[in-house]
Amino acid sequence: MNPKVVMVARIILGLIFAIFGPNKLFRFIDMRPSEGEAAAFTGALAETGYFLIFLGIVEVVCGILLLLNKYTRLATIVLLPVTINIVLFHLALTPATGGLGYLTFVMNLVLVVAYKEDYKGMLK
DSSP: OOHHHHHHHHHHHHHHHHHHHHHHHHOOSOOOOOOHHHHHHHHHHHHHSIIIIIIHHHHHHHHHHHHHTSSHHHHHHHHHHHHHHHHHHHHHHOGGGOHHHHHHHHHHHHHHHHTHHHHGGGGO
């Protein structure tokens, strides 16, 4: 894969998680409140602390690793289930507001495909 495409995907994905990950911890970006089932789902995650603490820390650490171009293969594979969950959340509960979530998934897939040779050992 073209190294420039990989670099752009890495930087975009890193920026998204380096910005929105800390927002789970500190709430400095005003997010539109969810409604209905989406609100119930995110509310349950927030009440347990999983959503705000664990996931926020994982996103921040992986976003910074991607921006620094350190352990990118590890950060990419750790973020894959996160981006899959983001896409599934939006597809199931709020399909019209999933643009950034869909972008994160696409950028994550670009990196997984770019590093696929490095992941072959995990699939044996």
